[in-house]
Amino acid sequence: MTNEELLKLALSCNRCGTCRGVVQDTVPDVAFSLQCPSGMTFYGSYEPSGLMYLARGIAQNVLNWNEELARVLFSCTLCGYCDDFCQRGYRHTPAVQILEELRQRVPKSLKPKALQKASESIIIPKDNALFILEDYGVVDVSETKNSDILFFPDPTLLLNSAKIREIGFLFKKSGIKIGCCIKHPLPPVSAMLINSGDRELLEECGREIDSRLRQYGIKKVIVYNPETLSVLKRFSRSGATFVSITRFYADFMKNKRPKKLKLPAVTYQDPCHLGRYAKEYAAPREVIAALGLKLHEMWRYGKNSLCCGAGGGVLASNSTLAKQYAGNRWREALATKARIMITACPYCFANLNGTKPKSFKVMDITTLVAQAYGYTGKEGRS
Amino acid sequence: MKPQDIIKNLKKIVGAEWVRTDELSRYHYGSDVMTYFGQGALYPENHPLLIVMPESAKQVQAVVRFAGKNNIPLYAIGGGTVLLIGSIPGKPDTGITFDFHRMQKVAVDTERMVVRAQPGATGLQVSQLVRELNIGYRPYFGGSPGTSLFVPYQVFTGQNKMAGYSDGMGINCAVGMEMVLPNGEIIRTGSMVNPQAPAWPHGPGPALTYLPFFSNAGFGIVTEMEFRMFPTPPEIGSLWVTFKTLHEACEAMNAIIRSEYACGATVMGPGCWTHALYSSQHWQEGAHFVKATQDINLIGLSFRGSKNKVDYERRACIRLLEKHGGTVMPNWMVAILDGHEANAAGWQQCNSPKICGTFNGKSDSGGIFVSGGVFDTMEKLETYMREGMKEYQDVCRNNPEFLNHPHPIIRLYASCGQTYLSMGGHANAAGEVIFVLDFASRQFLPMIGEIKARFDKLMKSIGMAPLGVGRDARTWTECPDHFAMAKIIKKVLDPKEIMAPGVAFPLQQ
Numbered sequence: 001m002t003n004e005e006l007l008k009l010a011l012s013c014n015r016c017g018t019c020r021g022v023v024q025d026t027v028p029d030v031a032f033s034l035q036c037p038s039g040m041t042f043y044g045s046y047e048p049s050g051l052m053y054l055a056r057g058i059a060q061n062v063l064n065w066n067e068e069l070a071r072v073l074f075s076c077t078l079c080g081y082c083d084d085f086c087q088r089g090y091r092h093t094p095a096v097q098i099l100e101e102l103r104q105r106v107p108k109s110l111k112p113k114a115l116q117k118a119s120e121s122i123i124i125p126k127d128n129a130l131f132i133l134e135d136y137g138v139v140d141v142s143e144t145k146n147s148d149i150l151f152f153p154d155p156t157l158l159l160n161s162a163k164i165r166e167i168g169f170l171f172k173k174s175g176i177k178i179g180c181c182i183k184h185p186l187p188p189v190s191a192m193l194i195n196s197g198d199r200e201l202l203e204e205c206g207r208e209i210d211s212r213l214r215q216y217g218i219k220k221v222i223v224y225n226p227e228t229l230s231v232l233k234r235f236s237r238s239g240a241t242f243v244s245i246t247r248f249y250a251d252f253m254k255n256k257r258p259k260k261l262k263l264p265a266v267t268y269q270d271p272c273h274l275g276r277y278a279k280e281y282a283a284p285r286e287v288i289a290a291l292g293l294k295l296h297e298m299w300r301y302g303k304n305s306l307c308c309g310a311g312g313g314v315l316a317s318n319s320t321l322a323k324q325y326a327g328n329r330w331r332e333a334l335a336t337k338a339r340i341m342i343t344a345c346p347y348c349f350a351n352l353n354g355t356k357p358k359s360f361k362v363m364d365i366t367t368l369v370a371q372a373y374g375y376t377g378k379e380g381r382s
Numbered sequence: 383m384k385p386q387d388i389i390k391n392l393k394k395i396v397g398a399e400w401v402r403t404d405e406l407s408r409y410h411y412g413s414d415v416m417t418y419f420g421q422g423a424l425y426p427e428n429h430p431l432l433i434v435m436p437e438s439a440k441q442v443q444a445v446v447r448f449a450g451k452n453n454i455p456l457y458a459i460g461g462g463t464v465l466l467i468g469s470i471p472g473k474p475d476t477g478i479t480f481d482f483h484r485m486q487k488v489a490v491d492t493e494r495m496v497v498r499a500q501p502g503a504t505g506l507q508v509s510q511l512v513r514e515l516n517i518g519y520r521p522y523f524g525g526s527p528g529t530s531l532f533v534p535y536q537v538f539t540g541q542n543k544m545a546g547y548s549d550g551m552g553i554n555c556a557v558g559m560e561m562v563l564p565n566g567e568i569i570r571t572g573s574m575v576n577p578q579a580p581a582w583p584h585g586p587g588p589a590l591t592y593l594p595f596f597s598n599a600g601f602g603i604v605t606e607m608e609f610r611m612f613p614t615p616p617e618i619g620s621l622w623v624t625f626k627t628l629h630e631a632c633e634a635m636n637a638i639i640r641s642e643y644a645c646g647a648t649v650m651g652p653g654c655w656t657h658a659l660y661s662s663q664h665w666q667e668g669a670h671f672v673k674a675t676q677d678i679n680l681i682g683l684s685f686r687g688s689k690n691k692v693d694y695e696r697r698a699c700i701r702l703l704e705k706h707g708g709t710v711m712p713n714w715m716v717a718i719l720d721g722h723e724a725n726a727a728g729w730q731q732c733n734s735p736k737i738c739g740t741f742n743g744k745s746d747s748g749g750i751f752v753s754g755g756v757f758d759t760m761e762k763l764e765t766y767m768r769e770g771m772k773e774y775q776d777v778c779r780n781n782p783e784f785l786n787h788p789h790p791i792i793r794l795y796a797s798c799g800q801t802y803l804s805m806g807g808h809a810n811a812a813g814e815v816i817f818v819l820d821f822a823s824r825q826f827l828p829m830i831g832e833i834k835a836r837f838d839k840l841m842k843s844i845g846m847a848p849l850g851v852g853r854d855a856r857t858w859t860e861c862p863d864h865f866a867m868a869k870i871i872k873k874v875l876d877p878k879e880i881m882a883p884g885v886a887f888p889l890q891q
Contacts, residue, residue, distance in 0.1 A: 015410075015414060017504055018504070020483075020504065033507045033510060033511075042399075043435055043481065043483040043484060044402055044407055044410065044411075044433060044435065044481055044483065045402070045404075045406045045407045045410045047483070049410070050406065050407075050410050053406070053409060053410040053413070054406055054410075056413075057405075057406065057409050062409065063405055063406060063409060066405070068404045068405065068406065069405075069406055072406060
């Protein structure tokens with residue numbers, strides 16, 4: 001993107017201040033009426049308009065990259081609310097596009113260390129645990145072409161054998177033939193490469209993914225991590241359909257009803273990359289209903305949901321700040337009658353679990369679904 | 383005092399993290415949409431020395447006292463953007479800018495039927511809270527949902543055109559305020575003089591509640607304000623009437639005002655830009671509307687109240703407007719303008735923050751404020767619009783490539799808003815000329831510069847006061863007595879002229 005193009009986009013923002021609030025008919029308290037994680041914490045130039053002015057200044061060459069600018073930029077969780085909000089009935093400042101461009105432009109030396117190493121996130125560990133899936137009848141599509149549905153793991157899953165077992169168990173339970181690239185996994189891309197501005201690497205990986213999906217004749221891809229889902233949905237040109245694993249659960253639960261779970265009331269954290277980016281708000285709620293759980297929504301939910309604070313690489317690069325952001329969400333969760341927070345994203349899970357009040361429990365939606373079908377960790381292996 | 387000492391002292395007052403001196407913050411608070419459009423820029427980009435973010439009136443007071451002692455100018459910004467100069471310092475690298483985003487508490491007092499809000503709150507926040515209560519009352523904020531509920535000096539500016547001239551104008555909603563004077567004293571007026579005061583703006587003794595309105599922080603910093611609430615109207619209606627000439631439309635508008643029917647009535651010249659922004663629910667609808675009204679003059683007005691009242695007023699206005707040559711637009715033609723009715727209902731749903739709208743759908747067009755101002759007579763306004771249009775057409779004739787441009791989005795949007803009449807009380811009419819320019823068509827900027835120069839000349843010859851108070855002595859020339867009184871008050875309250883120099887009042891020569 002040229003400076004001229006960036007300036008055009010940035011000038012769309014006239015600092016009207018609208019995106020600071022929540023477009024909902026009602027809010028119970030003004031404390032719940034702010035939305036931007038960094039903006040509501042630091043105010044001023046950390047608010048969405050400040051970031052748009054940062055882009056404007058960079059594009060005009062009146063601002064030069066320094067530590068302060070980088071700090072402002074990387075305090076943003078890229079939750080996308082400002083972008084989404086701005087186009088609801090009003091004109092649209094493409095904030096996400098602008099922020100992603102800025103992340104590409106920031107000099108590497110000014111990036112947080114964790115993001116400087118983001119390219120390592122696509123390195124597949126030799127001791128990854130994907131082979132476990134074979135225990136549950138998942139086939140390696142690179143060797144046997146007997147499924148046009150592919151499971152796409154992400155970097156957080158590769159070494160998480162417990163989670164892989166839960167997923168394998170559910171795949172088997174569904175009775176649907178699902179494949180995976182087990183011996184030669186696909187590059188486990190995620191929004192981490194966007195967060196770090198490694199767009200070229202992402203595109204390179206994307207080309208490999210697209211080529212192999214076509215080669216294996218894959219029509220549908222089930223994606224575990226929302227941050228991977230949103231990236232694949234946005235950038236893949238393979239022609240395959242990408243669905244979240246939560247959508248997969250919701251669909252198969254319609255045919256094979258699970259056992260109702262006896263748990264206290266729950267609330268649900270919409271992951272930004274599942275909801276705002278991939279527009280999947282319904283599936284997790286269908287799953288929660290099918291599990292027989294009583295859902296108490298927080299005030300900001302669905303398309304108005306508040307980011308947990310982990311996104312944009314904030315959890316990886318500044319966990320203290322991510323925890324501070326999570327505090328906003330917990331205040332809202334505590335105002336509900338729920339005692340369990342469900343989420344469908346490993347980053348939301350990690351950040352919320354690390355900051356939870358004593359009275360709350362955080363649960364991953366995959367774990368709950370597996371429990372409902374009787375998973376104990378041992379059964380189901382072939 | 384050295385800058386580092388200023389910073390040190392302010393950090394002691396508001397806390398170290400709430401004093402911002404970095405380049406980005408200074409740029410952010412020193413520029414806005416009006417500071418960048420080449421020759422169309424309305425005013426220059428001036429960065430403050432630093433930004434402070436107080437969290438209480440006490441902190442504001444301490445900052446004001448410190449600034450007064452050291453002769454440091456003060457500027458301020460509330461919930462969102464401040465157009466018409468507002469928050470931009472009077473000269474480069476000058477002064478302290480208050481950001482009030484840490485002060486955005488809103489509380490609803492259902493016993494006294496008032497909303498109390500701090501300056502960083504937005505109208506949207508207030509509307510949402512009152513809606514939640516579902517008590518049959520609401521605040522009455524027309525205009526944009528996000529723009530400052532009240533910037534501390536320019537109350538409701540830019541939000542009121544469609545709110546109505548009878549009971550809904552922003553200034554009439556305010557019933558009391560807390561204000562830090564330039565000497566650091568905190569005063570409370572109207573409904574806020576004591577905790578149980580009724581929701582009346584006048585209070586005991588001289589009515590002071592409206593003193594800071596449109597003074598652009600020249601008299602002090604408002605740190606809290608109370609707004610009364612109004613019954614939610616059971617019925618809302620609107621009416622759109624076209625006229626062949628601007629003169630006919632203005633005459634008809636005067637008749638409507640005298641009749642005291644309706645609310646939110648505005649006259650628009652060709653290309654009904656303001657209606658499109660304020661009344662459509664989406665910018666695309668607004669863009670269509672603008673394109674569809676290039677050759678008509680229009681009055682838009684709303685009605686609210688009981689069904690009978692709305693029906694009666696609507697019929698009465700149709701009769702009145704038809705008598706002046708108006709033709710009523712059928713409902714299906716103006717269905718996109720339902721935001722106008724939402725505004726009349728007082729829930730603040732419109733597009734005015736998009737003053738530089740994306741009229742080409744690509745987020746890359748911008749409004750260029752060419753000219754605008756207030757007049758003491760309707761005749762002057764009409765002259766301005768008529769002669770201005772001639773000047774515009776003259777320049778266009780000399781630039782055939784402009785007229786033949788494939789994108790029909792470059793337009794002169796001339797509009798005049800009679801509702802300004804009751805906004806500041808200092809003018810009988812107001813007009814504005816705005817271009818919406820595709821950024822891909824920057825080659826036309828010089829041409830717009832030429833048009834702007836012609837309009838400037840026209841303004842001088844007609845005796846017009848530019849919109850956007852301050853910076854230009856002519857602003858006040860329409861109302862010399864008013865300005866004289868304002869200057870006396872200013873001298874008494876702010877002898878050192880630390881409050882928003884170059885914004886509310888011209889810079890000292």
